[in-house]
Amino acid sequence: MNTKQYKKMALEQLKGKWTTVVLAFLLYNLVSNIFRISFDLESNIIIRYASSILYGIMTVGMSYYCLRITKGQNFQIKDIFAGFKQFLPAMILNILVGLGISLGYVLLIIPGVIFNLMISQVYFILAENEGMGAIQCIKESISIMKGNKMNYFVLMLSFIGWIVLAAFTFGIGYLVLYPYMNLTYANYYNSIKENSRHSIAT
Template sequence: MINRSELKSHAKDELRGKWGLAVGGFFLATLILEVVGQGLNIISGKSLPLILISFLATTIITAVMSVGMCRFALNYATNGGTPAIEDLFSGFKVILKALGVYFLVLIIIVIGFILLIVPGIILSFMFSQVFYILADDNSKSIIDCLKESAAMMKGYKFNYFVLSLSFLGWLILGIIPLFIGLLWVIPYMNVTMASFYLNIKNNYYAVTENTNSEF
């Protein structure tokens, strides 16, 4: 059973005294994604080759920064973790894996939405932990990340949905004052989600070890 209040309290406790780094780090990551995306769109214009190159470059940066932001959030959510701006660029160490995970999950979810909306949503929840898994252990393969995310999320998809939904009000409030509030909401949300990952990861490995010990 996932206790949302405990996850959020843990996130706030870990952010206490380190809000400046969190706000600056997530703002930097968002700025990089926005500048790269908008910049490449302007450069590509209406040229098909440039559009394709722009799409690939944007995808690579998005995939790499997704891993980096997960590593950054995990270092906040982990007791005794030491978050650093360098975490944001840790995805470049596993750029091919990050890109492979990104494309595979995207293809799977798109197929799910083509079939029906509900399967697409379920699949997006099922593979929601892949970037955390890769950020947590770079040695794992693309398939390992997908398999572990699917296994970890068994029985926790609704919890994940409700936890995500619980930030809707905060996001709306953050947008109202010229988006300034998002500087605090986004770190809070990301560290809470990283805490969720660590929680279900511990539960998953505890069950796996118990199952293996029975044989």
């Protein structure tokens, strides 16, 4: 599959669901950023880390929500809180991802980008593998991203124009763009995961 196909699938999956999905993303962003809204993160390191951990947990939930939509399964807005069922692995995963990406960028920008691409699927992996450890999620992401990093990079770049345009709508455009982007990424994950399984089987 190519970039256009992933995007087309996402738009088809959103038909008749836009209102519900947009509301889910609004709630996700509100909860994920509640500490940023309520506190000065720069002056309180504990609140800053708590905010980061909450963001990771909510991202697992949103990944779970998006995967259910792409698989044609029943979904509800409350699914975005699914990450709390895996509080500990989600917390550890978020810490490890943050440390890994930071270290990569400290060394050089390119290694940071490459490592970011290698572990880009960790939240989807944890979302559909309850009980899997954080380290195993990272290993699994690295494994399925072998030979797929450039394709994923191109897929992300394909949204740059839309991101710029959305910025001129005072943020309103992001209400439509973020669901579109995240379902596209979920479709990509489903595809490379299946391809990886076929490769192992053969």
